[in-house]
Amino acid sequence: MAQVLDHPKAAGPVSDPVTPAHRVARRKALLHWIAVHSLGVAAALFFVLPFVFLVLTSLMSDQQALTRDLWPHPFEWANYKKVFDTPGFLTWWKNTLLYAGLGTVLTVVSSLPVAYALAKFRFRGRHLSLMLVISMMMLPPQVVVIPMYLFWAKQLDLSGTLWPLIIPMAFGDAFSIFLLRQFLLTIPDEYLDAAKVDGCGELRTLLRVVVPMARPGIAAVALFQFFYAWNDYFGPQIYASENPGAWTLSYGLESFKGAHHTDWNLTMAATVLVMAPVIVVFFFAQKAFVEGVTLTGVKG
Amino acid sequence: MSTYTLRSKRRRSALRTAAFMSPWLIGFCVFFAYPLISTVYFSFTSYDGFAAPQFSGFKNWSFVFNDYPLFWPALRNTLWLVIVMVACRVVFGLGVGLLITKIKTGTGVFRTLFYLPYLAPPVAATLGFVFLLNPGTGPVNSILGDLGMGTPGWFTDATWSKPALTGLAVWGVGDLMVIFMAALLDVPKEQYEAAELDGATAYHRFRYVTLPNISPIIMFAVVTGIIQTMQYYTQPLVAGKVASGVMGGSGQQFEPGYPDKSTLTLPQLVYNLGFQRFDYGSACVVALVLFVLAMAFTALLMRRRSGLIQAGE
Numbered sequence: 001m002a003q004v005l006d007h008p009k010a011a012g013p014v015s016d017p018v019t020p021a022h023r024v025a026r027r028k029a030l031l032h033w034i035a036v037h038s039l040g041v042a043a044a045l046f047f048v049l050p051f052v053f054l055v056l057t058s059l060m061s062d063q064q065a066l067t068r069d070l071w072p073h074p075f076e077w078a079n080y081k082k083v084f085d086t087p088g089f090l091t092w093w094k095n096t097l098l099y100a101g102l103g104t105v106l107t108v109v110s111s112l113p114v115a116y117a118l119a120k121f122r123f124r125g126r127h128l129s130l131m132l133v134i135s136m137m138m139l140p141p142q143v144v145v146i147p148m149y150l151f152w153a154k155q156l157d158l159s160g161t162l163w164p165l166i167i168p169m170a171f172g173d174a175f176s177i178f179l180l181r182q183f184l185l186t187i188p189d190e191y192l193d194a195a196k197v198d199g200c201g202e203l204r205t206l207l208r209v210v211v212p213m214a215r216p217g218i219a220a221v222a223l224f225q226f227f228y229a230w231n232d233y234f235g236p237q238i239y240a241s242e243n244p245g246a247w248t249l250s251y252g253l254e255s256f257k258g259a260h261h262t263d264w265n266l267t268m269a270a271t272v273l274v275m276a277p278v279i280v281v282f283f284f285a286q287k288a289f290v291e292g293v294t295l296t297g298v299k300g
Numbered sequence: 301m302s303t304y305t306l307r308s309k310r311r312r313s314a315l316r317t318a319a320f321m322s323p324w325l326i327g328f329c330v331f332f333a334y335p336l337i338s339t340v341y342f343s344f345t346s347y348d349g350f351a352a353p354q355f356s357g358f359k360n361w362s363f364v365f366n367d368y369p370l371f372w373p374a375l376r377n378t379l380w381l382v383i384v385m386v387a388c389r390v391v392f393g394l395g396v397g398l399l400i401t402k403i404k405t406g407t408g409v410f411r412t413l414f415y416l417p418y419l420a421p422p423v424a425a426t427l428g429f430v431f432l433l434n435p436g437t438g439p440v441n442s443i444l445g446d447l448g449m450g451t452p453g454w455f456t457d458a459t460w461s462k463p464a465l466t467g468l469a470v471w472g473v474g475d476l477m478v479i480f481m482a483a484l485l486d487v488p489k490e491q492y493e494a495a496e497l498d499g500a501t502a503y504h505r506f507r508y509v510t511l512p513n514i515s516p517i518i519m520f521a522v523v524t525g526i527i528q529t530m531q532y533y534t535q536p537l538v539a540g541k542v543a544s545g546v547m548g549g550s551g552q553q554f555e556p557g558y559p560d561k562s563t564l565t566l567p568q569l570v571y572n573l574g575f576q577r578f579d580y581g582s583a584c585v586v587a588l589v590l591f592v593l594a595m596a597f598t599a600l601l602m603r604r605r606s607g608l609i610q611a612g613e
Binding site: 036040044046050110117121123129131132133135138139141142146150151171177238250253254257267271274278279282 | 327331334339399403414420431588
């Protein structure tokens with residue numbers, strides 16, 4: 001609060017005699033401060049209230065969730081236990097962690113060398129490769145889904161599992177390659193040259209010099225990829241829908257609503273449980289995340 | 301240096317490049333080039349996934365454009381979303397970005413709060429919004445009713461379903477906010493000071509200093525917004541399914557685009573044709589339409605050089 005009171009004074013040096021002109025300037029600065037921050041609070045309400053309503057509804061009884069009440073009475077903490085007790089919920093959780101966790105590791109390991117080559121090697125076709133990476137990044141997954149589905153389901157018999165979604169991540173992800181390349185461009189060549197003078201090959205340079213310096217970029221890619229898998233709906237819908245044992249949280253959540261038709265309280269509790277991990281992870285890695293967004297500005 | 305060693309050196313560096321690029325080269329061939337060519341091929345065949353594909357010329361193409369009842373509504377919806385939703389997101393993102401650069405107290409807290417909804421998983425966020433906007437007892441209509449305003453049917457009314465989706469998209473505007481914020485902080489301070497000396501009003505400063513400086517970023521936001529709209533799938537699908545009260549999961553008895561085709565988008569048609577009607581050929585036609593649209597805007601993005609590949613080129 002100290003800042004709040006101090007700020008208007010910044011409009012003029014304190015030691016100056018208080019002239020009417022100063023007083024007007026100060027009052028203007030104060031009004032400006034109030035206007036900006038009221039607008040800020042209004043915007044904050046718009047962004048936060050939906051979360052508040054969801055959490056409040058998740059704590060109501062099933063009867064009360066169908067009324068126009070906004071405040072739970074009494075608080076039904078048991079709703080969350082009921083969600084965890086729902087058959088399948090823990091399996092979905094496990095599947096999501098497998099898809100998101102393994103997928104993220106594979107993506108980082110396979111995308112890093114490609115990004116390094118695109119950022120630091122000089123070779124013919126470099127520009128073309130970059131254009132193709134960007135094109136792949138912009139391509140809706142639905143464009144190639146028919147042949148891909150036939151490939152995984154008919155030829156490799158892997159439908160009903162998440163492997164058709166995890167395996168491709170071992171072959172580089174366009175968005176991750178692009179983001180990492182943007183990041184690696186910011187590392188001065190002098191560091192790489194120094195490593196080479198010391199006798200490092202390209203692979204050693206990548207592992208010993210580039211990886212430690214690119215940690216924030218790698219963290220951003222890992223986060224984006226983790227969230228991508230966590231949020232993915234289309235992928236599990238295509239490959240896992242026939243087998244509830246392979247569903248992920250994002251896919252299972254919708255069927256949860258189907259099974260608990262009018263129990264908005266339980267559905268909202270499940271919704272909160274799907275949102276919560278993402279938000280917790282974000283709080284621990286906020287800086288890497290925001291940096292990633294500014295570096296590329298896109299994530300479909 | 302003899303030609304021999306030069307050549308072997310070159311070959312070694314080519315091999316090295318190939319080795320580093322190899323994960324993506326394989327990925328590109330197996331998960332992009334091959335399926336794309338297959339998609340073109342299948343679009344000219346009748347194929348249900350069981351009997352071998354039969355060449356059928358332009359039959360699928362003519363079916364999709366002339367007889368498939370969902371194609372034109374989906375394209376119209378996409379156009380609506382491009383015009384209204386993208387515009388709303390850009391204007392709102394810029395507004396919030398401007399606001400956050402003006403906020404001097406608790407900036408970090410405000411920024412985090414503004415950004416959080418962008419992270420909400422789409423299925424969860426959509427479910428949440430269907431509940432918040434449910435016509436009878438949802439909090440939004442409760443409040444609107446108490447204020448004596450109209451209480452629209454939102455996701456259950458064909459006129460209001462796309463505005464409701466737009467609300468959901470605007471709620472998750474955090475990505476644009478961050479981009480605009482970075483761009484706004486990059487505008488040279490001297491230009492503002494010069495404008496102020498000339499007696500420019502706040503509006504004039506925005507119009508003649510801020511806007512010209514950030515116009516490439518606005519362009520970037522618009523074009524990527526359009527590309528994202530081409531891919532818009534999860535939110536309209538889940539909203540339609542949940543609002544129509546149809547069982548989710550494997551029970552697929554769902555009228556696509558509920559209510560009244562108003563939430564249909566092109567990617568949903570690929571699913572409907574391919575995985576509900578088992579008409580893979582026609583699904584590939586829609587996939588190619590989607591491909592052409594997405595690539596056209598991607599080309600625009602690359603040509604405009606709107607910040608996407610500038611660095612290091």
